[in-house]
Amino acid sequence: MNLAFRLRIESTMLVLASASPRRKELLTQAGLTFTVEASEVLEDLLPKETAADYVSRLAEEKARAVFERRKSAEDDGDPLIVLGADTCVLSEGEILGKPRNREEARRMLQGISGRTHQVLTGIAAVTRAGATVATEISQVTVDLIDPDELETYLDTGEPLDKAGAYGIQGYAARWIPRIEGCYFNVVGLPIARTMDILAKANAKLATPPHDPAATVVVP
Template sequence: MDLYLASASPRRRELLAQLGVTFERITAPVDETPLLDEDPHGYVLRLARAKAQAGWLAVLAQERDPRPVLAADTTVVLDGGILGKPDDAGHAHAMLKRLSGSTHVVLTALAVAEQDRVETVLSESRVTFAVLTDAQIAAYVASGEPLDKAGAYGIQGRAGLFVTRLDGSYTGVMGLPLYETAALLARYGLGALA
């Protein structure tokens, strides 16, 4: 095994497998509440770093084989504000209504922790949505797909139909930008770019 992945996301597991590294999932819960006046870039980098460090501490506490811990965090930013995961269907509907017909930013931060070393990278993409009808939003929310995703949508699912333009990394919007992940892992001697 090459590393640990501190993420419960099935999308991140699928994407990481594409890089040809072997990994095991590890639990590393952290409080995802934004700090007062925290900007979105600082927020997403702080969470990725905190998750990787929590994962490393879990490796040590569980006396597992010491390997680097990869963690990621994704957030959607609209008009400078952070759109995290929706609390419920009504909240998801409100988020999608705000995203309708506009361009937003998706930030995915990655961090790798090993001993006292933590390195981070940030992927930034711009996504433009078509104007959505209330019926389209309601049908998407009813599918249940948006309820566990930042910004209340998953580009790899049904919400891909809403996207009229993407500038940046498709896999970054999914939650694990492949190029940036491979480059970060190479710093640790792992993966195809090492």
């Protein structure tokens, strides 16, 4: 991590607006100091919303919800940055979030079996200067899943906590021979892109736009 960037980050209050243990672990692995405060945002898909728009919107909504709760803390301390993220799987044109039950998890896994799908993560850093938002996309190829192995995986309960009903860092890794793009994106938070978003959010704090509701989308 660039030393100047580390010094800027350490002069802010960084909050992760997610209860995901995987995102917490990845941010810690990246050497960041932060607190965790989950947001409660409805994750319903809007009419005609694309997968990229869906995850970036939810990431920003989660971050803004926590920022509104915590922004008064800036009066007594350092500038506040709230990081939000949301991940989904796009398979054969269908957006897959976390399955609601075993049957839905089974259907999702059968749907990605023997195919290549996309994993998309929206990332948003919200400050008093507005929101900086980006989307990361990775391609994931899945082998044909043996029906008995699928049931064994469902028995673990792991699929119920994962977008697309699988976690690449767990049992399901045996079915994934290849990914194109960021591995950490498939886990739930693309670290390199996240660091870039945080750096841009820090820079905006020095020259904030007139409208704090402004959103800047980073390619």
